[in-house]
Amino acid sequence: MSGINNPASRKRSRLRGGDVLYLGTAGLRARPTRAVLSALGIAIGIAAMIAVVGISSSSQAKLNEQLSTLGTNLLSMQAGKTLFGKDAQLPEDSVNKVAALDGVLRVGSTGRVTGISIYRSNLIDTAASGGLGVDVASLGLPAVVGATFDTGTWLNAASSEYPAVVLGSKAAARLGIVSVGSLVWLGGQQFSVVGVLDPVVLAPELDSTALIGETIAAELFGFDHHPTTIYERSADKLVGQVRSLLPRTVNPAAPDEVDVVRPSDALAAKNAADQAFTGLLLALGSVALLVGGIGVANTMVISVLERRREIGLRRALGATRGHIRAQFLTEALLLSALGGVGGAAIGSAATAMFAVVNGWQAVIPLPVLGAGIGATVVIGAIAGMYPAVRASRTPPTSALGS
Amino acid sequence: MTRDIVALSDVTRSYGEPPTQALKGVDLTVEEGELVAIVGPSGSGKSTMLNLIGTLDRPTSGTAFIDGADVSRMSDVRLSALRAYRIGFVFQQFHLTEGFSAIDNVADGLIYTGISRRQRRLFARKALERVGLDHRLDHKPNQLSGGERQRVAIARAVVGEPSLLLADEPTGNLDSTSGAGVVELLRDLNETGTTVIVITHDIDLAESLPRRVSLRDGRIVADSGRVDSGRAA
Ligand SMILES: Nc1ncnc2c1ncn2[C@@H]1O[C@H](COP(=O)(O)OP(=O)(O)OP(=O)(O)O)[C@@H](O)[C@H]1O
Ligand SMILES: [Mg+2]
Numbered sequence: 001m002s003g004i005n006n007p008a009s010r011k012r013s014r015l016r017g018g019d020v021l022y023l024g025t026a027g028l029r030a031r032p033t034r035a036v037l038s039a040l041g042i043a044i045g046i047a048a049m050i051a052v053v054g055i056s057s058s059s060q061a062k063l064n065e066q067l068s069t070l071g072t073n074l075l076s077m078q079a080g081k082t083l084f085g086k087d088a089q090l091p092e093d094s095v096n097k098v099a100a101l102d103g104v105l106r107v108g109s110t111g112r113v114t115g116i117s118i119y120r121s122n123l124i125d126t127a128a129s130g131g132l133g134v135d136v137a138s139l140g141l142p143a144v145v146g147a148t149f150d151t152g153t154w155l156n157a158a159s160s161e162y163p164a165v166v167l168g169s170k171a172a173a174r175l176g177i178v179s180v181g182s183l184v185w186l187g188g189q190q191f192s193v194v195g196v197l198d199p200v201v202l203a204p205e206l207d208s209t210a211l212i213g214e215t216i217a218a219e220l221f222g223f224d225h226h227p228t229t230i231y232e233r234s235a236d237k238l239v240g241q242v243r244s245l246l247p248r249t250v251n252p253a254a255p256d257e258v259d260v261v262r263p264s265d266a267l268a269a270k271n272a273a274d275q276a277f278t279g280l281l282l283a284l285g286s287v288a289l290l291v292g293g294i295g296v297a298n299t300m301v302i303s304v305l306e307r308r309r310e311i312g313l314r315r316a317l318g319a320t321r322g323h324i325r326a327q328f329l330t331e332a333l334l335l336s337a338l339g340g341v342g343g344a345a346i347g348s349a350a351t352a353m354f355a356v357v358n359g360w361q362a363v364i365p366l367p368v369l370g371a372g373i374g375a376t377v378v379i380g381a382i383a384g385m386y387p388a389v390r391a392s393r394t395p396p397t398s399a400l401g402s
Numbered sequence: 403m404t405r406d407i408v409a410l411s412d413v414t415r416s417y418g419e420p421p422t423q424a425l426k427g428v429d430l431t432v433e434e435g436e437l438v439a440i441v442g443p444s445g446s447g448k449s450t451m452l453n454l455i456g457t458l459d460r461p462t463s464g465t466a467f468i469d470g471a472d473v474s475r476m477s478d479v480r481l482s483a484l485r486a487y488r489i490g491f492v493f494q495q496f497h498l499t500e501g502f503s504a505i506d507n508v509a510d511g512l513i514y515t516g517i518s519r520r521q522r523r524l525f526a527r528k529a530l531e532r533v534g535l536d537h538r539l540d541h542k543p544n545q546l547s548g549g550e551r552q553r554v555a556i557a558r559a560v561v562g563e564p565s566l567l568l569a570d571e572p573t574g575n576l577d578s579t580s581g582a583g584v585v586e587l588l589r590d591l592n593e594t595g596t597t598v599i600v601i602t603h604d605i606d607l608a609e610s611l612p613r614r615v616s617l618r619d620g621r622i623v624a625d626s627g628r629v630d631s632g633r634a635a
Pocket of ligand 1: 418423442448449500
């Protein structure tokens, strides 16, 4: 009478993979509210991370698109300080010198007429309100900086001799000008608005200024033809070389007094700062995820305690400890995967909404989506491990007696 | 030739520290095909003994041979297999899964044998026919009477055609009519060759069964002895 002779004793308890899933989902379906609530923690964590990455990727994509249309070959230069700390000036013939430089394609400039401001009308008390600054623009300026017009046109050879003005986007908004032909009060005289610029991404300083022609500026306000800012575009490959030559070219006597910047770099730097902020948000998201994982573990531990009888029953039906472990681990995995998928959906939706509101194209990197859902599986496995082991150690006698 | 499906010799089971003995040296053999009632006052060790017979527990000392295998020396995996294929359990509280139909509950009795869900349901339907519930296949536990629930639980216990059926107060939660029906069912199963061991508090029920084992304070104090089951093959 040995068990070895008995054919049944050679058979083993078996649980199909599909049935493990069946049992795992059955456990969740039995308590749907609890399942949803405990998956919610994970969902919030994943949603936060995906939204953060998605939004920053979308803004990066927007920036890349901007840079590729605006170009990265624009350099602008201004007078810095003299050795003695005074404001330096760019020489009068700087623009021509820059234009003559090898590789330079286009040049434009602005100069300031000091003490001149622009007002909506002559009825405004000029002592009480500061008004906006007025700059003198070269005719080539918009083409160099890539400015486009909200309404109207740029100054031309004829209009630059007349009291005509083009407004930056913010300046127009401040003055309340929306249409061409409006009259403004500029330097004690009426000027006619011929155009309003769109925001100039690579030269945002133009947004809050009023631009007039060189001829009229010299005639009315004694403009001295010294540029304050020079903008130039060169062949992409020569940007570095041009940049190093510019200070000496513009001001051979004092090259140190010329500051050269690459506006596209500033744009990228601002974005990089945003990315650093993204890192912080991402860290917060992972804390939420951790808390979500703890929530799942907690739910599972409670579930194991409550279901001692079910575990006992399953052991009586022939489940091995391994089968019980698999069932509860699967339940934890399903629970957090539920949160992961839900969170990915919420995060993607948030990204899409944010992008639409900002007029960007929504970019949700698939690897991040995959990593997010993968992370929930890992979290589910870790969170489910202890409860599953605990479930498997529940004594098989738990279903009997009372 | 009949063989012993249960053979306990000098089995003790103690709990806790300091140890209190729930079973104090029990000898019991049950042959294949027997129908045995276990009786005794509350706390006398009936459930403890049934757990040992069902391989849900191991003796503290002594030996327990179940279906020819020494429980103390078997791994969890092998004991589980024994329960999956050879032993069926019926509990006082039925332990049906709420929200699952009768047929799914019964099919669950085969889930650890690794056969497909479709096949399990096929066997489950047959088992429910056997307990006279073929008209309640898709009813959920809360749509069934107590007696019907216990029949579903019995169907689940026998769906795998175990050679040993263990029942711990199966009629404890039932009125006398449903209880009688359940007992009738256990008799029928025994007729077809299943060894049945049933714990009961019902003296009349116990008296009506071929063999009675009385426990008191962890010891067997009376055993009406085995009767020839008439199944000597
Ligand atoms: N898990 C346990 N831990 C500690 N003591 C236990 C445990 N299980 C049973 N006992 C003790 O063993 C003794 C026998 O218990 P058992 O459950 O076998 O009694 P029973 O005859 O089934 O009683 P009832 O008719 O009330 O079900 C009791 O004194 C009980 O307190
Ligand atoms: Mg008991």
